[in-house]
Amino acid sequence: MPTLSQNLIISRCPHCSVANPNLFKQHHFDSKDHAGGNKRVWAVYVCGGCGGVVTASAPNHNVEILQYFPSSKSIKEDVPERPRAFLQQALESLHAPSGAVMLAASAVDAMLKLKDYTEGSLYARIEQAVQDHLITQDMATWAHEVRLDANDQRHADQAANMPTSQDAERVIDFTIALAEILFVLPSRVQRGINQAHQNG
Secondary structure, eight states: OOBSSSEEOOSBOTTTOOBSOOEEEEEEEEEOOTTSOSOEEEEEEEETTTOOEEEEEESSTTSBOSEEESOOOOOOTTSOHHHHHHHHHHHTTTTSHHHHHHHHHHHHHHHHHHTTOOSSOHHHHHHHHHHTTSSOHHHHHHHHHTTOOOHHHHTTOTTSOOOOHHHHHHHHHHHHHHHIIIIIHHHHHHHHHHHHHHHO
């Protein structure tokens, strides 16, 4: 873990995902619990790239931090390798929103193909997944609202607005939720069933 010093040295900014961010300390303060114990020193850092704020705490200045907020997102191992790789790259590309949107769309495409939805456009396959009760209508509505279709970016459509960082974050949030529904929750349920059988 990094130390609570003038700069917070972490691999990526939790906000814009730029590598080796310039997170410089803007402020620091101490905190204790109601009885005067559990003393911690907190520092507030600002990313020089995106302006995002990261807080970190440690027992004292210039020692290893205990934790920092927000922490960097990571994709759960229950998500199969190909969509997980696309999604992890999308997270790491938030500073380049068009690329992040295309990578997230590729992750959705890969997830649907693993569920045998291979024909038609991305939206058509999502609608088919709704009809088959694999996902809810609300998920399909969400997919349409977050500008999931990356065709505008791939074909450099002159009439299309370039996606913002907020657009990319919304697409990634949808994609992570879809991964949870299709892969993470079923794996968790199966582990729970197996554990119950073992304990029974």
